[in-house]
Amino acid sequence: MKTTIKRLIEEALEKAKIKGELTLATVPDVVVESPKDEKHGDFSTTVAMALARAERKNPRQIAETLCRYLENGDGLIGSAEVAGPGYINLKMTHRFFLDRLKSVAKEGETYGCVDSGRGLKVILEFVSANPTGPLHVGHGRGAAVGDVLGRILKKAGYDVSTEYYINDVGNQMNGLGRSTWIRYLQLMGKEIEFPKDLYRGDYINDVAREIISMEGDRFLGKAEEEVLPFFRRFATDNILAGIRKDLDDFGVKFDQWFSEQSLYDDQSVDRAMEWLKEKDFIYEKDGAVWLKSSAFQDDQDRVIVKATGERTYFCSDIAYHQNKINRGFKKLINLWGADHHGYVPRMKAVLEAMGYDRDLFKVLLVQFVTLVREGEKVSMSTRSGEFETLADVVKEVGVDATRYFFLMRSSDSHLDFDLEIAKKETPENPVFYIQYAHARICSIFRTAEEKGMTLPKGGDVDLEPLQEEEAFVLIKKILAFPAVVDRSAAMLEVHRIPHYLHDLVAVFHAYYAKHRVVTEDRPLTQARLFLMMCLRQAVANGLDIMGISAPGKM
């Protein structure tokens, strides 16, 4: 909508230039805003103030010139006025808004889509939790934010691919295998102390029990080295399957699951190291191999091969991100927990060393989640193996509320997740407020149908009967949806969607309280039903982006 306004203003600028009233040596970026105070009209622009210096004219004078050209429009602009230091306030005609409302109905499920992405190939990697235990709430926030960000980017015209990177290599896998092996022995009656540095979560016992039920005692008496590969493999597969199920139950699907091991299997890691070596970006010191990341804005150089000969996580990450680029992705977005922020500079460093623009790689740091139960913060200690899993929270409060709560805050803010509020089916809970609105709209359509008041096929309705102010407040809000999607995509900020929906729906509830949709007046009823149809589409599309259900009845 704003781009339409922007175009109108640019046309006015052009006309003023042709007539010689403005020089326009530099073409300004026309900023269109929606004034907070409706007295200031529907839209305003600061372009006159921005031009003041270059034109060597009083901003109000420039604004007045522009207003003359703007008012000579095509019946879309109702009035153009100069205000304050040089704002231009535009008031649009009813026709302007009603025309646009018609297109909402036409667009249907695709309403809200924009094309700012222009098909840019983007890879969005998130969660990527190590397969050493079930997902906890922190992963859940990452999963929800990543999933929804993916949907937003798709709506905004990006060619998005979502990916889960499986760290199935390294010491942790051995630790997982050993943990399972020891639990197995304990369950089989052996008196063995459980080492401190292993995974002590109860889920390990579940895995061990499953091995017992499938394989019985056939591992008893064997040496650890002999059985470890089996235990390691079994535990990894088992836990990974659990992670997949948790994500699936949470409505999160990935386009790819990418194995770290595969990068070793196909020599990608070796090739990447070879390349860096040729370029003289790596050197040996103290028996280890280092990357000269400090030459590219990192604090220090980083080890990629330990003195033991093992390669670090960072080492395979180099190959992994190179692989992403080789697959044709032009933008690499990663979602990491806030605790990984120190890792960003080295990743940017290596990409820059490889000759890529360091800005093609973008990391979104998602801050921590604190669960609050009955006003008390729930302590989360991973060491003890006792923590709130994503699956438990979903089970307790449901998918819709869980997703909403994870999405409602800016991801660089800490999140207090109040379980009691999330569970409530009262107005305290914002999810229900929005879903209720959708159900209410559906209810209006049921009533309309009962009274034989349906919309004609093709949506050819005369909207002129819509005159009340509240209708236009609502229409304007509905029409803002694509801009919200656009901005969410540009800023990589998912919380804008739930905020917008809450706003939108509040305007609807107010309208509902004041105006009856289904009346004896057929033309009016049809016009209002049409408005409701567009509104429902916007609400449904918004909820769809968040992966939250839009119930027809509550």
Added chain:
RNA sequence: GCCCCCGUAGCUCAGCAGGAUAGAGCAACGGAUUCCUAAUCCGUAGGUCAGGCGUUCGAGUCGCCUCGGGGGCACCA
């Protein structure tokens, strides 16, 4: 010590690439239902935007400093 995030109403948080008189939800208080779902609506009250300095026509927003909260500074992932 260095780096990242946060600090806005009693609580939880928005604040749109610097714009007009700083907003919402919850909590508090007072109202609204012959009629499409009261899971709703309307109204009242509530603020030194942590503090200071600076940048400019204009700063909650940008820069620097101080204070407070969280996180990170591995040959761990």
